[in-house]
Amino acid sequence: PPSVSIFLHHEMAQTPVYPSKLFFFCEHAQMTGGATPLCRSDVLLAELTKVRPGFVAACEQLGVRYSNTMPLEDDLASGQGRSWRSTLSVADKAAAEEKLTGLGYSWQWQDDQSLRVTTPSLPAVRTLDDGRKVFFNQLIAAFRGWKDARNSAEKSICFGDSSAIDAADMAVAIALADELSFDTPWQSGDVALVDNFLVMHGRRPFEGERRILASLVG
Numbered sequence: 001p002p003s004v005s006i007f008l009h010h011e012m013a014q015t016p017v018y019p020s021k022l023f024f025f026c027e028h029a030q031m032t033g034g035a036t037p038l039c040r041s042d043v044l045l046a047e048l049t050k051v052r053p054g055f056v057a058a059c060e061q062l063g064v065r066y067s068n069t070m071p072l073e074d075d076l077a078s079g080q081g082r083s084w085r086s087t088l089s090v091a092d093k094a095a096a097e098e099k100l101t102g103l104g105y106s107w108q109w110q111d112d113q114s115l116r117v118t119t120p121s122l123p124a125v126r127t128l129d130d131g132r133k134v135f136f137n138q139l140i141a142a143f144r145g146w147k148d149a150r151n152s153a154e155k156s157i158c159f160g161d162s163s164a165i166d167a168a169d170m171a172v173a174i175a176l177a178d179e180l181s182f183d184t185p186w187q188s189g190d191v192a193l194v195d196n197f198l199v200m201h202g203r204r205p206f207e208g209e210r211r212i213l214a215s216l217v218g
Contacts, residue, residue, distance in 0.1 A: 001077065002030075002210070006203035008039050008177050009141035011196050011216065014066040014119065016103055019196050019216035026190040031208030036192070039181035039200045041134035045125065047176050048135065055169040059124035063160035064137055066122070069150035072113040080148050084115040114150060121160030128197055136197065140177055143170045186212065 012018035024036070049056045068080060075081030090096045096115065100107050104120040126136035139157055143165075146156040157165055183204065184192065194201055 002034075002206050005145070005205055007141040007144040008037060008181060008200040008202045009138050010041070010136050010200055013136055014122070014138035014142065016120070016122065019218055021217040022194040022196050022201070023215040023217065024190075024192040024194070025213045025215075026186040026188055026211075027213055028209055028211040029186045029188045029190075030206040030210035032206060033204050034206030034210050035183035035185045035204045036212075037181045037183050037202045037204065038194070039177050041136060041198060041200055042128075042132045044173070044177055044180055044200075045133055045135040047180065048173055051176075052169050052172050055166070055173075056125070058159060059135075059137070059139075062124075062163070063121040064124045064139060064165070065119050065158050065160055065162065066138060066142060067116065067118040067156055067158075068142075068146055069110065069114050069116040071150065075148070080146055080151050084117075126197065132198075134198060135173075139165070139170065140174055140200070141202070143167075144174065186210075 010018065011022055045056065070080075070082065070084035070087055072083060072085075074083045074086060084096055085091065088096050088099050090099060093109070097107065100117060105117050107115060107117045109115060122137070124135070124137040124139065126134050128134060142156045143153045147153055154167075159165060177200070181200075181202075
């Protein structure tokens, strides 16, 4: 929904498969708001290491797991409202389970036919080809935004060994990311290229019609 913020994240970093680049095209700019915040994750990691070295070490050594519950039908009132059929591009439970097995996920069907899934342990810190390390994960978006009638932040993320992630560490990471990020406003016709391995992006709330097209490059 336009009134909901999309918090900083690397596209699809909560999955084993993610794009390297993102192309954005602004077909129609909003009346107010709607900027895309950007944050360099190499800079964030460097600053986070100075103040929370233990947290960074745990992220690097243990990785992270993500859990979320997807409804049977799309829930347009929630930022986490895509159905499991839409998310997994399947028509039935058998196809969903086959795809999840291929991804290494565990899952549990709920009484209301929603689907709760948990990823395998995924990297939280990534080393780029040039040697730079980045805070490459979905922790900030999950901790801040994975909240609706089916999901809660404290149950959405944990370390790869299933141990809890300290909310105080997440608060520091969020504050640093907000401090280091800058907004990219949109005008109709604008094009942007984002390095998904290096830069997190999000979306500010907006008013009016807004249409941004995205293309993901592997």
